[in-house]
Amino acid sequence: MRQPQRTPLYLLTGFLGSGKTTLLNQWVQDPAFSKALVIINEFGETSLDHLLVSRSTEEQIVELSNGCICCTIRGDLAKTLSDIGWRFSRNGVKSFDKVIIETTGLADPSPILNTLISNEKLFQHYRLQGTITTVDAANALHTLDRYREAKRQVAVADLILLTKLDLVNAEVAQHVQQQIYRLNPTAPIQQALRGVTALSALLELDHVEPVQSTTALPTWLSFRAVQFEPLAQEQTPALLRCAEPEPGLHKSSIQAFCYQLEHPVRLQAVEQWLDILLPQMGHQLLRLKAILNVEGFPGPMVIHGVQQLLHPTAVLTQWPDDDRQSKLVFITDGLTAEKLEVSLQPLLKLTV
CATH class of the missing domain: 3.30.1220.10 (CobW-like, C-terminal domain)
Known part of the structure; x- marks a missing residue:
């Protein structure tokens, strides 16, 4: 039997106030993500209200003005990912072509990564393109020193998005990058200037699975x-x-x-x-x-x-x-x- 085409999946994480909301708002307005499905945690900080056109309180489903769908996690992630294939299908065809999972600022991404790798059914249907971690340059030195979750978010990243660089001088920015490097020497760092980043870096992200990877x-x-x-x-x-x-x-x-x-x-x-x-x-x-x-x-x-x-x-x-x-x-x-x-x-x- 022909294997189903795996849906690209992106994991977005980052500590409280590090800029996930800004990135996600920019992300879902890009034409390349016009058919993306966004999964957020019910305790997440993400606010996309200015983009909403309809909401179902019972299902916790949100349709965005650009066509994206936003689904709030209420329970088990594996069940959510298993269900969205039929919940968001029309005449047997999925209404989304990408999935974005946004974690809370205090979340450790490791359990999500384990779920995506260890669950055979999910592995057959989703291809993890990479983990994007936002890091607030203005507060990173304090945050990385004090909070274990922030360290783990950086450690598992495939791409680091360094935000709020306009609030720090070059010396502080360099020191932040050194701390990031110590935790994760392989993840490239993309700079977000005044909240704007090149989405091409996200679209090119394919750093996780060695098999069939397009990354050199x-x-x-x-x-x-x-x-x-x-x-x-x-x-x-x-x-x-x-x-x-x-x-x-x-x-x-x-x-x-x-x-x-x-x-x-x-x-x-x-x-x-x-x-x-x-x-x-x-x-x-x-x-x-x-x-x-x-x-x-x-x-x-x-x-x-x-x-x-x-x-x-x-x-x-x-x-x-x-x-x-x-x-x-x-x-x-x-x-x-x-x-x-x-x-x-x-x-x-x-x-x-």
Whole structure:
């Protein structure tokens, strides 16, 4: 049987007052999202009242003036996503072509990501294009220092939207970006000037699933000119660790670690490594991204995991450039570099 076409899904998150409302108002007025379905939390801060043309109190369904539909979550997200396919269909044809989920400012996006990956029915019908996190430049240093939810929102992002830059000077803006980088070194940062951002960055977002991704590999796992340094020689010279971006910055339990392997690895080593990593450390692993040079394959193996769950692994038919080194990024909560490096030993022992 022919598989149904998967509907693109975007997850919009960000701390209280970080600009989600402004972005969403701009977003749903764009012609590219004229048939989008917006799902918001009943405790959300989003206010789209000036766009409303009709509302059903019983169903909590809102039709927007540009044709979008807004559906308020009252219970289980999985049930909501399962139901909208038939609730918003006419003559067997869906009335929407995209889905946007907007979280509350105090929400941890990880449970939503887990639901989208682990629920087989949802995975067959929705393709997560990416998580967009808004960050308020004027308050980010205080917020990221004080609130765990804000850190986790940044840590799982595929795209960071930096807002309210007109309220800070260049020094503060740079420091905010350094803090973001420490939490998530792979997510590109898009600047929103006076509330306006280029929607092309959202439309091009396809950073989640390695399979059938339209994102170029160097973009999917970008190190932003990171400098690598070898570990102590008595450990292994084959493994390089990402140098600290700014040693003086305050550390938190949520940290990012990146590594580079200089030689190919065997498929058996990859399987052994994942068998150890995910069961033992998955609950502390907010996100894993890896591009591996596996012996016998013409192109890289691309791995993406969220906590203890993996997206379908992709093996590309060729390398995009001459760089053949394996690269791994871990965004963790409460894991140490030492523990991660112990988990990498299977890859090193079976290195060709």
